[in-house]
Each structure stands twice: as C-alpha cells, then as structure tokens.
Amino acid sequence: MSRVAMPEPDAGPLQRRSIIVDDLARLVGRSALIWDEDGRRAYETDALTAYRSMPLLVALPRSTEDVSKILRYCYDNSLKVIPRGAGTSLCGGALPTEDAVVLCVSKMKRILDVDYANRTARVETGITNLAISGKVAEKGFFYAPDPSSQLACTLAGNLAMNSGGAHCLKYGVTTHNVLGLKMVLIDGTIVDIGGTCLDAPGYDLLSLAIGSEGQLGVITEATVRILRAAEGARPMMLGFDAPEVAGACVAAIIGAGIIPVAIEYMDRPAIAVCEAYASAGYPLDVEALLIVEVEGSDTEIASLLAKIADIAQPFAPKSIEISADADQSARIWAGRKAAFGAIGRISDYYCMDGTIPLGALPHVLTRISEICDGYGLKVANIFHAGDGNLHPLILYDANDPDSNEKAEAAGAEILKLCVEVGGCLTGEHGVGIEKRDLMSVQFSQTDLAVQMRLKSVFDPAWLLNAAKVFPLASSEPMRAAMRFEAPAAA
Amino acid sequence: MTQMLRPAAEWELQSMIAKLVTNRQTAEVVGNGALRNAGRAVDADVVVTTASLRGLTLYEPTELVMSARSGTPLADIEAELGLRDQMLPFEPIDMGPTTGSPGGALSIGGVFATNASGARRITGGSARDHLLGLRAVNGRAELFKSGGRVMKNVTGLDVARGLTGSWGTLAIITEVTFKVVPQPAATGTLVYTGLPDDLAVEVLTTALGTPFEVSGAAHIPRRMAARLKLVALADAGTALTLLRLENFPAAVSERQAKLQAALKVYGTPMLLDTAASRALWRELRSLSILPYSADTSLWRISCAPTKGPEIVASIQKSMKADAFYDWSGGLVWLEVPTAADAGSADVRRAVAVRGGYATLVRASPQVRATVEVFEPMKPEIERLTRGMKTAFDPAGILNRGRMYATI
Numbered sequence: 001m002s003r004v005a006m007p008e009p010d011a012g013p014l015q016r017r018s019i020i021v022d023d024l025a026r027l028v029g030r031s032a033l034i035w036d037e038d039g040r041r042a043y044e045t046d047a048l049t050a051y052r053s054m055p056l057l058v059a060l061p062r063s064t065e066d067v068s069k070i071l072r073y074c075y076d077n078s079l080k081v082i083p084r085g086a087g088t089s090l091c092g093g094a095l096p097t098e099d100a101v102v103l104c105v106s107k108m109k110r111i112l113d114v115d116y117a118n119r120t121a122r123v124e125t126g127i128t129n130l131a132i133s134g135k136v137a138e139k140g141f142f143y144a145p146d147p148s149s150q151l152a153c154t155l156a157g158n159l160a161m162n163s164g165g166a167h168c169l170k171y172g173v174t175t176h177n178v179l180g181l182k183m184v185l186i187d188g189t190i191v192d193i194g195g196t197c198l199d200a201p202g203y204d205l206l207s208l209a210i211g212s213e214g215q216l217g218v219i220t221e222a223t224v225r226i227l228r229a230a231e232g233a234r235p236m237m238l239g240f241d242a243p244e245v246a247g248a249c250v251a252a253i254i255g256a257g258i259i260p261v262a263i264e265y266m267d268r269p270a271i272a273v274c275e276a277y278a279s280a281g282y283p284l285d286v287e288a289l290l291i292v293e294v295e296g297s298d299t300e301i302a303s304l305l306a307k308i309a310d311i312a313q314p315f316a317p318k319s320i321e322i323s324a325d326a327d328q329s330a331r332i333w334a335g336r337k338a339a340f341g342a343i344g345r346i347s348d349y350y351c352m353d354g355t356i357p358l359g360a361l362p363h364v365l366t367r368i369s370e371i372c373d374g375y376g377l378k379v380a381n382i383f384h385a386g387d388g389n390l391h392p393l394i395l396y397d398a399n400d401p402d403s404n405e406k407a408e409a410a411g412a413e414i415l416k417l418c419v420e421v422g423g424c425l426t427g428e429h430g431v432g433i434e435k436r437d438l439m440s441v442q443f444s445q446t447d448l449a450v451q452m453r454l455k456s457v458f459d460p461a462w463l464l465n466a467a468k469v470f471p472l473a474s475s476e477p478m479r480a481a482m483r484f485e486a487p488a489a490a
Numbered sequence: 491m492t493q494m495l496r497p498a499a500e501w502e503l504q505s506m507i508a509k510l511v512t513n514r515q516t517a518e519v520v521g522n523g524a525l526r527n528a529g530r531a532v533d534a535d536v537v538v539t540t541a542s543l544r545g546l547t548l549y550e551p552t553e554l555v556m557s558a559r560s561g562t563p564l565a566d567i568e569a570e571l572g573l574r575d576q577m578l579p580f581e582p583i584d585m586g587p588t589t590g591s592p593g594g595a596l597s598i599g600g601v602f603a604t605n606a607s608g609a610r611r612i613t614g615g616s617a618r619d620h621l622l623g624l625r626a627v628n629g630r631a632e633l634f635k636s637g638g639r640v641m642k643n644v645t646g647l648d649v650a651r652g653l654t655g656s657w658g659t660l661a662i663i664t665e666v667t668f669k670v671v672p673q674p675a676a677t678g679t680l681v682y683t684g685l686p687d688d689l690a691v692e693v694l695t696t697a698l699g700t701p702f703e704v705s706g707a708a709h710i711p712r713r714m715a716a717r718l719k720l721v722a723l724a725d726a727g728t729a730l731t732l733l734r735l736e737n738f739p740a741a742v743s744e745r746q747a748k749l750q751a752a753l754k755v756y757g758t759p760m761l762l763d764t765a766a767s768r769a770l771w772r773e774l775r776s777l778s779i780l781p782y783s784a785d786t787s788l789w790r791i792s793c794a795p796t797k798g799p800e801i802v803a804s805i806q807k808s809m810k811a812d813a814f815y816d817w818s819g820g821l822v823w824l825e826v827p828t829a830a831d832a833g834s835a836d837v838r839r840a841v842a843v844r845g846g847y848a849t850l851v852r853a854s855p856q857v858r859a860t861v862e863v864f865e866p867m868k869p870e871i872e873r874l875t876r877g878m879k880t881a882f883d884p885a886g887i888l889n890r891g892r893m894y895a896t897i
Contacts, residue, residue: 115794116699117692117695117696117699117795117796118695118794118795118796118820119695119698119699120794140701141699161644162644162648164642168642169641172615172619173642173644175619175648175651176615176619185870189870189873190870191870191871191874192868193871195845195846195847196793196794196845196846197792197793197794197820197845197846197847198611198612198616198792198817198820198821199605199607199611199616199618199655199792200792200847201655201792201847201849201864201865202655202864202865202867202871202875202893203652203655203656203660203874203875203878204605204618204651204652204653204654204655204656205652205871205874207618207648207651207652207654208647208648208649208651208652210648211644211647211648212647212648215647228698228699228700228701229701230701230703231701251552251553252552254552254553254554254672255551255552257575257672257673257675258672259554259671259672296741297741297744297748299740299744300737300738300740300741300744303738303740303741304738355640355641355642355643356640357550357553357555357639357640358552358553359550359552359553384642386641387640387641387642388553388640388641388642389640389641389642422638422639422640423638423640424638424640424643424645425645426643426644426645427640427642427643427644428642428644429644430644431644431645431646435645439645439646442638442645442646443635443645443646444634444635446632446633446634447634447635447636447646448646449632449634450628450632450634450636450649450881450882451636451646451647451649453881453882454647454649454652454878454881455647456881457874457877457878457880457881458874458877469646
C-alpha cells in the first residue's frame with residue numbers, strides 16, 4: 001500500500017486568497033481569521049501527523065450565525081471546507097487541503113444550559129469533552145463518553161467521529177448520549193435536529209449526523225445527556241499467561257450476566273511501557289492483562305469483584321489484584337489512558353482501531369504478530385476487550401520512509417483481517433483519510449453509493465471534508481460534478 | 491384484493507422491487523401486519539410482507555449479539571433469548587393491540603423500523619441505540635448493508651441507525667443485528683401513591699438523579715391505574731408512581747432502601763418483589779392499560795420529562811384527556827375523546843409551546859388521513875427528509891404516505 005493520495009488542489013482559491021480573506025473579514029471580522037503562514041501552520045495536520053498540508057486560511061467563528069455566514073460564502077464561491085475541533089483526530093479527519101478553508105469551532109465553547117432534572121446539558125461544540133463532566137461534577141453528574149484524549153478533544157470532534165472510550169461498554173458511545181444538535185449546512189441553513197426529548201419522530205437525522213466526519217455539516221451546539229455518577233467504582237487486574245485465555249475469561253464474565261463498566265486488555269509490551277510510565281502496579285510477568293472495573297456501593301463492588309474472581313479461577317490467572325484504594329485506581333487508569341503517550345515516548349507508532357468479534361481474538365492476535373513480524377516491526381496491543389475494539393500500536397521510525405510505509409502496509413493488513421473475521425475497519429477513531437482506501441474492503445460499491453447519496457443530500461456540491469471517508473475513485477463523479485458547477489470567480 | 495408479495499430471500503425481494511419500478515407500481519411494506527392501524531394508511535398497488543424472511547442467523551450470547559431476518563416474530567426472538575437468560579435491552583412495546591390489531595404479531599424488523607422502545611429506554615437506551623447493523627433493499631432494488639455485528643463501529647455514515655423510525659418508507663429491512671443483554675437476576679419496584687402528576691414527575695426525575703440506576707420510571711394517574719390487571723394495584727384507587735430497580739438480589743434490596751431514603755419526603759412507598767414487579771412492567775409494556783377503543787384517540791407525546799405534566803394540564807383545559815407517563819415524564823400516552831381532528835390543534839399547540847413532539851397513534855383511518863400523524867416538519871427538516879426519500883426511493887414506491895402524505 002502506498003501513501004494515501006489527496007486530489008490536486010484547485011489553483012483558483014490559492015490565487016484568490018487575499019480576496020477571500022477580505023470578503024470573509026467583512027462577514028465575520030478579521031479577528032476570526034488566520035491567513036499568515038505561521039498561523040496557518042498550526043493547523044496543517046492533526047494527530048495523524050504523518051500527513052500535512054497548509055490550509056488556504058483558518059476561520060475561528062464565535063457563533064452559529066458566523067459559521068452560517070462562512071459556510072454560505074464558501075458555498076457561493078465553491079470553496080472547500082475542512083471542519084475542525086481540537087485537531088486530535090487519529091485518522092486525518094481534520095487534515096486540511098491547500099485549497100480549503102479550515103473552519104475551527106474551538107472558540108465556541110460555552111455551556112449554554114445545564115438541566116439536572118431532565119439530565120441534559122446544552123453546550124457549544126468547541127468545548128472539550130472533559131469540560132462537560134467538569135461542569136456537572138459538583139452535582140455528581142458526568143458526560144459518559146470518555147475518549148483517552150478527553151482533556152484536549154472537543155465535543156465537535158467526538159460528534160464527528162462518534163467517539164467512544166474505555167467506559168462505553170456500559171454507557172455507550174457518543175451517539176447514545178446526545179439528544180439534539182444544531183447543525184449548519186453548507187449553504188448556511190441552520191438546522192435543529194432532535195431536541196431535549198428521548199426520541200424524535202421523522203427520519204433519524206441525529207444518527208446520520210453523529211459519526212459523519214464533517215461530511216454533512218458543521219455542528220455548533222449539542223444537547224447531551226448527563227448521567228448521575230455511580231456511588232463508587234473500583235478496578236481489578238487479572239494477569240494471564242496467554243492472550244486467548246484472557247479472551248476466554250472476558251467471554252465467561254459477560255456470559256455470566258455481568259457487564260462491567262469497562263474491560264481493558266493490554267499485552268506484555270504495552271504493560272511494560274505503561275507501568276514504566278504510571279507505576280500503576282501492573283504485573284510484569286504476564287502475557288495479557290485485563291483491567292476490569294465495576295461500579296456501585298462498596299458492598300456491591302466487593303461482591304461483584306469477588307464474583308468476577310470466581311469466574312476467572314478456572315482460567316488460572318497468574319495474578320489477581322483488586323485496586324487497594326482510590327489512589328491505585330487512579331494510577332491503574334492513568335496508565336491505561338496514557339498508553340498511547342507512554343508508547344510514544346519510546347517509539348513512533350501507528351495506532352490501529354479495528355473492531356472484531358470477541359471469539360476471533362486469539363486468531364487475530366496471532367495474525368497481528370505474524371503480520372508485524374513479516375514487516376520486521378514490533379507491535380503493542382491495547383484493546384477495549386468488552387466490546388472487541390482493538391488498538392494495535394505498530395512501532396516504527398517516522399524518520400525512515402521505508403519504515404513508515406511498512407507500518408502503513410502492516411496496518412492495512414490488520415484492518416483487512418478485522419473485516420475478514422466479521423469486524424470493521426474502525427471502532428472509534430473514524431475513517432478520515434487513513435482508512436479511506438480500505439472502505440471497499442468492508443463495503444460493496446452499492447453500500448458506498450447509499451452513503452454517498454446521503455452526503456449529496458446534505459452537501460450537494462461535495463465541499464465539506466471532500467476526498468475523505470469515501471475512496472477517491474468512488475467519489476470522483478460527485479467531486480467532479482462539483483467542479484463543473486463551480487461559478488466563475490468574482 | 492391487493493396483491494401480496496412474500497419474498498423468502500433477499501434476491502427475490504430485489505427482483506420484486508425491480509419489477510415494481512419498471513411497472514411504476516407502489517408497495518405497502520409490512521411485517522406481519524401488527525402496525526397496519528398505526529401511522530398513516532397507505533394506498534398502494536401491492537403489499538410486500540417480510541413475513542417469510544424469518545429466522546435467527548446469528549446468536550453469540552457471550553458477545554451479546556444476535557442477528558435475525560426481519561420478519562422473525564419478536565416473540566420468537568424473546569423466547570430464544572430467554573433460554574440463555576438474556577433479553578432485548580430496550581423492552582420493545584407492541585402498538586398492535588392498542589391500535590386494534592391482534593397482539594403478538596410484531597416482527598423484529600417492525601421493532602426497528604418504528605424504533606419501538608419501552609420503559610427501559612430511560613436508562614437502557616432505545617431500539618435505535620442497540621441496532622448494530624442491517625441489510626435492506628431500497629426503492630432502487632439495491633441490496634445494501636450498513637454497520638455490522640460488532641459493538642463499536644464508526645466505519646462510514648451510520649445508515650443503519652438512520653433507517654430506524656423510517657417506517658419502511660426508505661428501504662425494506664431484510665436482516666437486523668442488535669445488541670442483547672443479560673436479564674437482571676432480581677427486580678424491585680417502589681410504588682408511591684396518591685401523587686398529583688407534577689409531584690409524581692418530580693419524584694421520578696429526582697430518582698433518576700440518584701446513583702441507583704432506576705430502570706423504569708412511570709406514573710399512572712388514578713383513572714388509568716384502575717385499569718391495571720394487577721388487582722392489588724388497581725384496587726388501590728389512587729395514582730401510582732413507579733420506580734423500578736434491576737440488579738443482583740442483594741443490590742436491589744440495598745438500592746431500594748437507599749432510594750426510599752433519598753425520596754422520604756414523598757412518603758413511604760409500597761415495595762413490589764421480583765415476581766410482582768415483572769408482572770407489572772410486563773403489563774405496562776403490553777400497553778393493555780390503553781386498550782383499543784373507537785371512542786378515544788391516542789397520542790404519544792415526547793418531551794423533556796418535567797414538561798410532561800404541564801403539557802397534559804394544558805390539554806386537559808380544552809378536553810377530557812387521560813394520561814399515562816413513562817420515561818420519568820418524557821413520554822406521555824394521552825387518550826382523548828374521538829373528534830374530527832383527534833384534538834390535534836390543542837395537542838400540538840400545547841406541545842409546541844413547551845418543546846417536544848406529538849404522534850397520533852390511534853384514530854380512525856379517516857382522521858389519520860386528514861390530520862398529520864407525525865409532528866409536522868420545519869421547512870429545513872422537510873428538505874432533508876425529501877432528499878433522503880429521493881436518495882433511497884426516487885420513484886416513491888415504498889410506503890408512500892405512511893409517515894407524511896407525499897413522502
């Protein structure tokens with residue numbers, strides 16, 4: 001597999017940059033725009049740093065109305081738009097192109113309303129994920145989806161990618177925790193989708209908007225569900241000699257009717273790196289570690305953890321340790337949540353995100369090792385085991401083009417493997433550019449056509465985050481039609 | 491008699507749709523006909539039923555996942571799950587009997603096509619929330635899939651969930667894959683009596699703000715409560731405010747006591763044990779307290795929970811209306827006297843002012859043909875809705891008029 005290709009940028013917008021800046025400045029004010037080279041450089045990539053491209057300009061609107069004005073202008077002038085939150089996308093979802101305006105909602109981060117009786121919060125989407133929970137924590141509430149990047153990532157990005165996190169086994173992902181959205185379409189139309197109710201009649205536009213990777217519109221406000229936190233929570237750690245035994249133990253726990261709030265898996269390389277980073281007390285002499293967390297009162301927690309320990313016994317765990325106190329619990333999670341960063345300290349890595357049926361785990365882990373061995377690369381595996389979401393981290397050298405290419409090729413093989421065993425390309429990171437060309441492994445041309453027609457309903461000229469998500473060959477007719485329809489420059 | 495098409499395979503359904511397209515014929519889409527009296531009536535050239543697309547295609551209890559062909563009766567699915575002490579997480583309701591159709595005919599495809607979620611939706615999530623993937627044939631005779639069989643999947647647009655609640659107007663679902671959960675080992679219900687609606691909703695929303703994971707929060711005003719088959723409760727002669735807890739036995743008793751303490755200003759509740767609780771919530775799920783009657787129409791109002799009693803009180807100023815509140819007040823079943831417009835003007839006004847949606851569930855076919863059954867759409871939503879219809883079914887073959895007159 002070669003590097004992901006992007007279409008040649010249109011020359012027109014590049015030549016007209018200063019006119020475009022002046023036009024937009026008249027609409028939303030010069031302070032909402034960044035067009036100098038140094039300023040734009042901060043937006044040239046996201047967390048998929050292997051890909052970079054300087055945007056035409058960056059707009060940082062402060063209101064839905066300004067977003068509407070900017071989009072309408074781009075629509076009228078056939079300018080491409082790249083919606084952006086905090087730029088923490090691991091799949092290139094916010095990667096700019098040279099002919100596109102980056103529309104970043106990070107300045108729109110107000111909490112507009114918190115309604116504890118109805119358990120909802122209405123917020124602007126530039127707010128960070130963790131700030132929502134931070135606001136409602138004083139009353140014992142929280143916003144459930146908890147991606148590892150929650151300190152930095154925006155709700156806008158979470159909505160775009162339908163983000164999950166370690167605790168979504170019990171609480172669901174973004175789409176399960178949002179009731180309403182305010183979305184601006186490319187022609188500037190402001191649409192209210194859903195509301196404050198648990199269901200809305202008519203077509204489920206909410207489902208289409210969430211996880212649409214900036215393909216349909218720019219979401220500026222959301223009404224999210226806030227939940228009352230459990231009385232307490234406590235993790236336990238179970239170490240095993242073999243990955244497949246750990247996998248079987250997960251199946252046994254769930255089969256016994258227990259759904260913990262999280263079941264996380266780390267393999268030996270991941271354990272070693274995370275322990276060195278967080279001193280969480282992870283066992284270092286095991287091949288596979290499960291972190292199983294349950295919630296409830298102290299007595300409920302004690303009884304559930306004892307039950308899980310019983311269920312684990314036949315699988316002969318090499319170690320069983322229940323977190324001693326809040327401090328150790330925090331370190332156990334700190335280690336897990338910092339896993340990507342910790343591994344990043346020792347090597348560049350390429351993070352995969354496929355999901356597989358749990359039963360396929362032993363086969364998939366064996367194959368991942370073989371695939372990476374085949375390319376001479378090392379791999380560390382981190383896995384949301386409860387819901388089958390795998391994060392193999394392929395270690396490589398970013399300064400070596402050959403190593404880079406090998407890592408991408410190994411990654412592609414791993415994702416194909418996930419699809420082969422009945423899983424999917426991405427569980428929570430999104431398609432972006434990274435998995436764009438693999439979409440035809442999972443979907444037929446008809447499946448893709450069904451999705452692309454929906455994009456055309458919302459974004460008929462294919463200006464929003466075009467050239468992502470859908471393989472270029474499949475989307476070419478729509479993107480070409482867009483160029484054909486483009487009006488002449490003013 | 492309208493011709494009935496009964497495809498037994500996806501390719502057969504595809505060729506049937508292709509033929510309809512060629513012949514410019516329209517189709518009413520049904521499962522086993524359970525919901526034919528709900529929504530708007532469809533006047534189509536043929537009927538397509540998924541009744542012969544039947545049977546489970548996947549069940550992995552330890553992975554909490556099941557797949558079934560869309561015409562599989564819900565009852566069969568629940569029986570199969572019961573053998574492994576599992577269940578559907580969203581406690582689907584069957585609107586058949588309350589709309590004058592026989593009970594027990596609902597298909598799993600119908601459950602997802604109408605997003606028919608019951609009491610557990612308040613904390614457990616909706617049908618839509620638990621759909622993992624589907625296969626379907628659209629009005630272009632194309633067979634497509636979306637989603638899959640794994641719990642976390644953000645690959646491409648979420649077309650599968652986007653089809654929930656579309657009432658067969660976009661595509662005919664042929665197979666669904668969904669998440670299942672273990673049945674709770676024990677259930678308990680706290681029953682507060684004699685509370686007026688607004689205070690009752692305060693109890694329910696307060697309870698949901700506690701950490702005890704209330705899995706059902708309903709309020710049945712006095713007149714409606716008298717209809718319960720559970721004699722002990724029906725004979726109480728008073729309004730009933732219900733809070734359900736589900737967990738392991740020790741946890742249910744512990745949480746029951748804690749919840750009672752947290753709500754002590756509202757009085758001392760009756761406590762129902764596992765057997766009585768299950769019987770009660772099974773009865774509520776069947777909607778048997780809202781029996782079919784030609785003398786009344788039935789609305790289903792979705793709103794922010796605290797707005798429920800206000801909306802009902804406002805409507806009651808202009809007509810005799812009986813309510814049953816679920817989802818802690820956020821779902822109101824409202825029975826109103828039969829009238830030419832089923833009280834539409836007053837109901838919609840009361841809802842619009844306070845935020846929410848009203849759906850006319852039961853009324854005569856004539857009324858459902860003249861009054862908007864689903865909440866009227868704002869222009870920008872209508873534009874997207876029509877766009878979606880064209881994307882899936884450009885010739886307007888499938889269930890045209892089922893939700894909105896010309897869609």
